[in-house]
Amino acid sequence: MHGELQRIVDAVAARVGRPALIEDRRQRVVAYSEHDGPMDDVRRTSILRRQTTPEVIAWFRDMGVLTAHAPVRTPACAELDLLARVCVPIRHDDLLLGFVWFIDADGSLTDADIATATGPFTDLSLALYRENLLGELASQRETEATRTLLVESRQAREHAARALLEEGVVATDGSTVALVAQLVPASGRQPDEVARIALEQALVTTRRWIGVRETLHLVWHDHGVLLVCGNRVAGRPSPEATAGHLDETLSTATRGLPSVDRTVTGIGQPRAGLSSAIESYQEAAQAARVGTQLPALGRVVSWAGLGIYRVLSQLDGQHLDVAGVHPGLERLLRDDAHQVLLETLEAYLDLAGNAHATAEKLRLHRTTLYYRLQRVEQLAGTDLKDGNERLCLHLALKLGRLTGHYRTT
Known part of the structure; x- marks a missing residue:
């Protein structure tokens, strides 16, 4: 199949006297002729990677190539490093199959040249139709089997895995x-x-x-x-x-x-x-x-x-909120004026209650740190010397982060 497409693109290029490139309907490169004329980064990238970038695809779609039934002249775009082109859509019974592209940097490609190039397009439309049909069937089988692996029952997943191995989609x-x-x-x-x-x-x-x-x-x-x-x-x-x-x-x-x-x-x-x-x-x-x-x-x-977010993320659907873990901390979260106290508390708990390490991390005098922690105890109605209280406070802070109720500035 690729040999047939290569023969056609070479014939098209020879008729026009300039390089040609064929893409499928998703703008993936399927064949191209020898290139000895002007070339931009978009063409070079397309050939090397067999596909173009989403920005270029979006730009060409804005030019109307998807809905065109006749050749489209697209202007140059310096921002994309894109030279002017002529795009000839390939259709079979009105079904878009792909495109033939010619770079036309100097605007010298005439309508008569384009008409001359379309001689082999009947063969091209049939070749692309067969390529699209075969490719779509293989792609659909792989996609359906992969989807089954991710959503279906154990028995269905085992059947899909066997099918992928038997068809050679995966090696082992x-x-x-x-x-x-x-x-x-x-x-x-x-x-x-x-x-x-x-x-x-x-x-x-x-x-x-x-x-x-x-x-x-x-x-x-x-x-x-x-x-x-x-x-x-x-x-x-x-x-x-x-x-x-x-x-x-x-x-x-x-x-x-x-x-x-x-x-x-x-x-x-x-x-x-x-x-x-x-x-x-x-x-x-x-x-x-x-x-x-x-x-x-x-x-x-x-x-x-x-870490702890492994547990909290799995509880997300259980309607667990900060107030349910520690009501006192929820009161602090409601007032933005307490943000610095919350950040201090979180650093202190992250460092396992090590006051020296917390003061160093926050660049605070130890006295300031103790004052802030004392204020937390007063406002949240808690005791930081109680291990269970510290655990609940720590969980509530992390849950607040996960749910968006607690964000650092």
Whole structure:
């Protein structure tokens, strides 16, 4: 199939006398001719990575390439380092299959040249139709099996794992770790289609970095899942390194997108095999949610490293609030004037009640520290010498952070 597409793109380029590039309907590169003319960074990146960036995709869509039935001339864009182009949409029975692109930096490509180029397009539309059909069927089977691994019953998950192995989608079963890439929406917005394209591109790029047959991926509405499958072998990146690569790739892909404020990547614990991946996925998703609520944890958050937030995040659906853990602390949280007292208390409890270490961390005189702690005791009606009270106060502070009722300035 790729040989047929290569023959067609070479024929198109020869007819026009300039390089040509073919993309599928998702603007992923499927074939390109030899390039000996003007080339911009967008074309270079497309060839090297077999895909373009979400910003460029969004720009071309604004130019109307998705709805076009005739060639579209797109202007240059200095901000994207994009030269002027001619885009010829390829359709089969009105179904959009892909695009043929020509760089036309000097505007010398005439309508007659474009008409000359369209001679092989009947063959091209049929070739792209077959490629899309076969690709979609394989992709749908993999997507459905991966979805089954993450949401269905044990029996269904075991059947899906066997199917993925028998079809050669994954090389081996074994230790499986889930990563969740979470899109944190900008205020008042939801992740749009361009953001989801960026998310899928980051997942696919990371799969290629590790090995396509050692990974699976799935895109939901606001997050993506990457399953790293099979026992770890020498030379394969650790889950933490993989999460770092995914985070960096996704952060770069979504930079500047108006619907995305930031991204968080969660890491689950390893499980024995694909059929148990759901447990790692749930942990990774919960880690990502906690990271969304608490930016101070960083962009990559592991379930194993959540500490007390592992427990509190699982109680989130139990209608547990700060007042239920320590009513006195809830009174302090209601008044912003007590913020400095709360921060002092949290530092003191984080350091296991070590007054010397707390004073050093907060750069306070010991007398000032003791005064603040005494004020906490008075206002919250508590006794910091009581171990149970200290435990309840500490839990209430962390729960306040997780629910957004307590934020440091």
